[in-house]
Amino acid sequence: MISDGMAELLRSLRLGGVVDPARACAKALQAEGVVLSLLVGRDADATAEPVWCHPELSTRFDELQFTLGEGPGPEAVRTGSPVMEPDLARVRPDRWPALLPAAHDMGVHGVCCYPLGIGAIRVGVLTVLCDGDRRLSEQQYKDATALTAALTGALLNGGPRGGDGIVREFDMSLDPPPGLRRAVVHQATGMISVQLGVSMEDALLRLRAHAYSSELPLGEIAADVVARRLRFDDDMSGPYSPDGGKG
Structure with a gap:
């Protein structure tokens, strides 16, 4: 069962009452940071465009992954499965050789990425920076999974200006930026x-x-x-x- 905080966040998102979704998501997940990126384009030409980022550290880490083309985010999009690495110090150095030392210098301790999509369909990825104790509780995992499912449903069940009223309002905060x-x-x-x-x-x-x-x-x-x-x-x-x- 999801937490009361996540349940309230999902209700607020559906009603379009969240001013800063990334900050609200980070708070509900008790995470150090959150990035929501949407895939723009098709297949190999798709580009992950960040639409929610909080705080600035999340933005920098997302840009690092994009620059290097490696990390838990790109891997989650490629495999379609969550990539859970709450303690980057335990990751094999040869898995993400360029990203790991840079993330350490940046102060990122752990990252968990959840792909948005169903089956072969990929629409985005939710990146969660783990807190300093480098553990991901069962409750955090359930909440992040529920948030991912809600975001995926909103994106697949109606476009930015389509779908039923609830989906349309939910999608208002999910529009890719006009200047990609x-x-x-x-x-x-x-x-x-x-x-x-x-x-x-x-x-x-x-x-x-x-x-x-x-x-x-x-x-x-x-x-x-x-x-x-x-x-x-x-x-x-x-x-x-x-x-x-x-x-």
């Missing part, structure tokens, strides 16, 4: 694919590698590529600024 900030990554990937004469998959790997080595968000590097402030012409010289870095 991660769409620029797809644009940049296509440009790099042409510049290097490689596949889209390889182009995205090059883009992520450059973002990681530069210690900059993937979106920021992608924006530079789209704005033609950065080019990937060959593997020998690596990316360079056509204007000499003067903007």
Whole structure:
């Protein structure tokens, strides 16, 4: 059975009475943070767009996963199963080699990710940052599972402006942002694919590698590529600024 706090949160969400859903979810789950990301696009081209984030640490961790292309969130979306790692210190280093040390430095102790979807259908992922004691109680698991089911039902049973009245109101807080900030990554990937004469998959790997080595968000590097402030012409010289870095 879900907790009274989660039951009240779900009622408030259905009635559209939650001003800050991410903060409310984190409080109901007694978690350090929450991120709700929706998948925009199809299959391999889908991009996870964050629509709820609290607090700022959650935003940074979500961006880290997106930049590296690895972590519990991408794994949950890929497998369609929850990925429960309440203590990242116990995770094998070779599972997420780039993410684990960065998450430690960031102060993220544990992460549990719940895919939103039914069967082969994937619509998003709920990321929960675990609290400092690095344990996930049975009650927290039940509450997170109930929240995931409610969000999945809201997304699959009616569009942002469709469905019955309850679903429509529930969906108001689930609309993807009008300016998808991660769409620029797809644009940049296509440009790099042409510049290097490689596949889209390889182009995205090059883009992520450059973002990681530069210690900059993937979106920021992608924006530079789209704005033609950065080019990937060959593997020998690596990316360079056509204007000499003067903007």
